[in-house]
Amino acid sequence: xxxxxxxxxxxxxxxxxxxxxxxxxxxxxxxxxxxxxxxxxxxxxxxxxxxxxxxxxxxxxxxxxxxxxxxxxxxxxxxxxxxxxxxxxxxxxxxxxxxxxxxxxxxxxxxxxxxxxxxxxxxxxxxxxxxxxxxxxxxxxxxxxxxxxxxxxxxxxxxxxxxxxxxxxxxxxxxxxxxxxxxxxxxxxxxxxxxxxxxxxxxxxxxxxxxxxxxxxxxxxxxxxxxxxxxxxxxxxxxxxxxxxxxxxxxxxxxxxxxxxxxxxxxxxxxxxxxxxxxxxxxxxxxxxxxxxxxxxxxxxxxxxxxxxxxxxxxxxxxxxxxxxxxxxxxxxxxxxxxxxxxxxxxxxxxxxxxxxxxxxxxxxxxxxxxxxxxxxxxxxxxxxxxxxxxxxxxxxxxxxxxxxxxxxxxxxxxxxxxxxxxxxxxxxxxxxxxxxxxxxxxxxxxxxxxxxxxxxxxxxxxxxxxxx
Amino acid sequence: xxxxxxxxxxxxxxxxxxxxxxxxxxxxxxxxxxxxxxxxxxxxxxxxxxxxxxxxxxxxxxxxxxxxxxxxxxxxxxxxxxxxxxxxxxxxxxxxxxxxxxxxxxxxxxxxxxxxxxxxxxxxxxxxxxxxxxxxxxxxxxxxxxxxxxxxxxxxxxxxxxxxxxxxxxxxxxxxxxxxxxxxxxxxxxxxxxxxxxxxxxxxxxxxxxxxxxxxxxxxxxxxxxxxxxxxxxxxxxxxxxxxxxxxxxxxxxxxxxxxxxxxxxxxxxxxxxxxxxxxxxxxxxxxxxxxxxxxxxxxxxxxxxxxxxxxxxxxxxxxxx
Numbered sequence: 001x002x003x004x005x006x007x008x009x010x011x012x013x014x015x016x017x018x019x020x021x022x023x024x025x026x027x028x029x030x031x032x033x034x035x036x037x038x039x040x041x042x043x044x045x046x047x048x049x050x051x052x053x054x055x056x057x058x059x060x061x062x063x064x065x066x067x068x069x070x071x072x073x074x075x076x077x078x079x080x081x082x083x084x085x086x087x088x089x090x091x092x093x094x095x096x097x098x099x100x101x102x103x104x105x106x107x108x109x110x111x112x113x114x115x116x117x118x119x120x121x122x123x124x125x126x127x128x129x130x131x132x133x134x135x136x137x138x139x140x141x142x143x144x145x146x147x148x149x150x151x152x153x154x155x156x157x158x159x160x161x162x163x164x165x166x167x168x169x170x171x172x173x174x175x176x177x178x179x180x181x182x183x184x185x186x187x188x189x190x191x192x193x194x195x196x197x198x199x200x201x202x203x204x205x206x207x208x209x210x211x212x213x214x215x216x217x218x219x220x221x222x223x224x225x226x227x228x229x230x231x232x233x234x235x236x237x238x239x240x241x242x243x244x245x246x247x248x249x250x251x252x253x254x255x256x257x258x259x260x261x262x263x264x265x266x267x268x269x270x271x272x273x274x275x276x277x278x279x280x281x282x283x284x285x286x287x288x289x290x291x292x293x294x295x296x297x298x299x300x301x302x303x304x305x306x307x308x309x310x311x312x313x314x315x316x317x318x319x320x321x322x323x324x325x326x327x328x329x330x331x332x333x334x335x336x337x338x339x340x341x342x343x344x345x346x347x348x349x350x351x352x353x354x355x356x357x358x359x360x361x362x363x364x365x366x367x368x369x370x371x372x373x374x375x376x377x378x379x380x381x382x383x384x385x386x387x388x389x390x391x392x393x394x395x396x397x398x399x400x401x402x403x404x405x406x407x408x409x410x411x412x413x414x415x416x417x418x419x420x421x422x423x424x425x426x427x428x429x430x431x432x433x434x435x436x437x438x439x440x441x442x443x444x445x446x447x448x449x450x451x452x453x454x455x456x457x458x459x460x461x462x463x464x465x466x467x468x469x
Numbered sequence: 470x471x472x473x474x475x476x477x478x479x480x481x482x483x484x485x486x487x488x489x490x491x492x493x494x495x496x497x498x499x500x501x502x503x504x505x506x507x508x509x510x511x512x513x514x515x516x517x518x519x520x521x522x523x524x525x526x527x528x529x530x531x532x533x534x535x536x537x538x539x540x541x542x543x544x545x546x547x548x549x550x551x552x553x554x555x556x557x558x559x560x561x562x563x564x565x566x567x568x569x570x571x572x573x574x575x576x577x578x579x580x581x582x583x584x585x586x587x588x589x590x591x592x593x594x595x596x597x598x599x600x601x602x603x604x605x606x607x608x609x610x611x612x613x614x615x616x617x618x619x620x621x622x623x624x625x626x627x628x629x630x631x632x633x634x635x636x637x638x639x640x641x642x643x644x645x646x647x648x649x650x651x652x653x654x655x656x657x658x659x660x661x662x663x664x665x666x667x668x669x670x671x672x673x674x675x676x677x678x679x680x681x682x683x684x685x686x687x688x689x690x691x692x693x694x695x696x697x698x699x700x701x702x703x704x705x706x707x708x709x710x711x712x713x714x715x716x717x718x719x720x721x722x723x724x725x726x727x728x729x730x731x732x733x734x735x736x737x738x739x740x741x742x743x744x745x746x747x748x749x750x751x752x753x754x755x756x757x758x759x760x761x762x763x764x765x766x767x768x769x770x771x772x773x774x775x776x777x778x779x780x781x782x783x784x785x786x787x788x789x790x791x
Contacts, residue, residue: 030672030674030675031672033674034672034673034674034675037674037677037678038578038582038673038674040574041574041575041577041578041582042578042582043574044570044571044572044573044574044575044578045574045575045578045579045591047571047575047644048571048575048591048594048595048598048644048645048648049591049594051598051641051644052594052597052598054609054613055601055605055606055609055613058608058609058612058613059605059608059609062612253502254502254505255502256502257498257499257501257502257503258499258502258503258505258506260499260502261499261500261502261503262503265496265499265500266503274507275503275504275506275507278506278507278510279506280780281510281773281776281777282506282509282510284695284698284772284773284776285513285702285769285772285773286701286702286703286704286740286768286769286772287702287704288702288704288740288743288744288765288768289513289517289702289765289768289769290513291747292513292516292517292743292761292762292765293509293512293513293516295747296516296517296520296762297512297516300753331509334505334506334509335506338506362489362492364492364495364496388600389600391602392600392601392602392603392604392605393602393603394602394603394604394704394705395704395705395708395740395743395744398744398747398748399743399744399747401747421602421604421705424604424605424608425604425607425705425708425709428604428607428608428611428612428709429709436612439608440608440612443605443608446602446605447601447605450600450602454600
């Protein structure tokens with residue numbers, strides 16, 4: 001070292017401080033590449049935002065817009081015929097008896113009897129059926145739902161009036177943005193449609209061009225229908241609400257129980273290890289597999305329980321009930337609930353456990369009065385978030401047999417049901433353009449439901465964590 | 470306990486042995502809750518296995534053909550799994566091609582470049598993307614992505630139901646998964662490594678791509694495998710956007726790029742077949758009923774394999790820093 005060092009010194013200096021053109025070019029290139037990379041990375045991140053924006057845009061764009069509609073009987077004429085002022089009174093505001101009267105005069109007696117057997121109009125009297133046949137069909141083995149269910153409400157009958165008396169037919173629909181930017185374009189398109197004979201027997205003067213909000217209060221309140229003009233998602237919303245209840249009712253006690261067992265009670269042995277690995281594995285199983293489990297076990301093997309026949313309930317003829325679906329979704333969320341509850345429990349400091357024990361409390365007493373109250377907000381948030389995820393699941397529901405077309409509200413755990421995601425799936429897969437608008441509107445409803453659940457999680461967490469301090 | 474004298478009754482001796490039926494019952498209940506997860510796994514394996522066995526015992530089906538034939542046509546008695554696997558893998562690969570660059574770059578930006586304000590803007594957006602139900606993504610694929618592809622590339626080339634649209638939308642769906650798992654892995658790399666890089670005169674790009682990413686590679690790879698597993702199990706987008714017809718093919722006869730690997734035609738995926746079959750009138754103990762369980766079992770093992778691969782990647786290749 002000491003011998004060769006002085007001779008090499010000048011060379012080393014030049015290497016240390018390069019300032020020739022080649023080096024400067026190299027440095028500029030490095031800086032440029034670094035900038036370019038940062039740009040690309042930011043662009044990638046922006047793509048995610050763009051994707052979300054496009055998705056929301058598509059849904060909202062499809063939920064409102066101009067339509068060309070042909071009514072068999074104009075609602076305004078109907079209201080005027082009944083002696084109301086069509087300027088101030090809408091079809092939905094007329095008396096219940098008048099709606100039933102409209103049905104009586106427009107509907108064939110066969111259809112009327114079918115409607116009545118499905119669900120009756122009055123508690124105390126029959127409209128289409130005679131008393132004798134009613135008693136006869138209700139005492140037969142295959143008594144229709146109308147024998148046991150309560151009478152229809154006015155929203156239900158209004159939907160029937162729309163469906164059977166007004167009979168609207170939307171022949172063309174436009175999306176929101178073109179409706180605002182180019183309303184004349186829609187009129188031209190409709191006119192061109194009439195010229196080409198695309199609208200069949202209808203004449204241009206029958207068609208009314210009007211604004212339609214596919215997502216509206218009426219849409220939320222109307223039952224499902226095969227006629228897109230009057231279809232709503234009331235049945236689906238109620239079905240989803242039942243699913244939320246049953247899923248929470250199953251997944252929360254079991255999930256939190258399992259988490260308490262694993263964190264507070266289980267000894268670190270092989271068996272505990274197996275459970276833990278198993279839970280992690282289950283979290284990665286595709287949801288459709290849970291649907292198959294639900295179909296094979298809950299719907300088929302446990303049919304006496306899930307159809308309610310074991311408890312003397314005869315309304316459901318198989319196990320494809322809201323109970324089966326709710327437990328399937330519960331099993332699906334279980335791993336996530338357990339993992340998030342475990343996180344919350346592990347976050348409670350060990351000193352509290354030691355303090356509880358030192359006071360002579362048993363393990364469970366410590367857990368119940370020391371650990372759980374502190375871990376509660378965390379458990380709650382995690383649970384609601386994972387249940388919210390499950391509510392959007394579609395595949396498991398299809399497997400356990402959510403009915404795609406049901407107009408009767410679910411009345412209990414043994415009801416047949418449909419749910420919001422199922423409704424969206426059905427409508428999306430229909431080719432007619434009206435159903436596409438309905439699917440978009442139902443998507444808004446589903447996203448709002450999920451938003452509500454998420455907001456509830458945040459609010460509850462904030463409230464409880466403040467109280468805990 | 471050594472100080473215990475015979476004439477003083479010590480409270481612990483009588484309390485430890487005290488029977489607490491309530492406490493015992495609660496313990497038993499909690500244990501049962503833990504055991505339910507095991508029961509779920511057993512239930513899945515048992516039911517899928519049992520029904521698959523029934524499927525393979527059927528005269529029309531042979532295990533050998535199931536794994537070798539390239540035609541899936543239940544009406545004609547052909548049960549070869551490959552057309553459905555082709556659909557699933559094809560869509561997943563397109564999804565990964567879309568999601569890996571976007572997700573990884575997004576993760577690197579969030580972990581290495583972004584200021585807290587930028588992070589606070591982008592993180593919630595990614596979380597919202599995770600929270601949107603897949604059926605809504607399916608709607609999006611059918612009403613936005615498919616028309617977009619058809620207008621960009623030409624509706625004569627792109628069928629209404631096609632693999633590309635489904636793949637791209639599944640890709641969008643797994644971007645947040647990849648970015649959040651990768652970001653976790655990147656953030657776990659200790660700062661001392663970055664500081665060392667800067668001290669050597671490296672630029673931020675060089676530190677990120679040559680020091681931090683290699684150090685986090687096991688975590689990133691594990692995240693990518695999990696995302697692939699998610700794409701394979703994805704159902705609604707695939708069912709809605711890529712059609713209900715399996716892409717039956719014959720090696721040698723059908724053109725490889727023009728037909729077998731053509732992204733602009735439809736191809737039913739495994740999950741798509743299960744959903745479509747189950748949404749019809751499905752009688753128990755029919756061959757259709759049993760076939761969805763055989764496909765479910767295949768799918769279960771595919772995702773299980775991917776998930777355990779991911780865990781093994783983390784274990785084997787993890788760089789441990791202190």
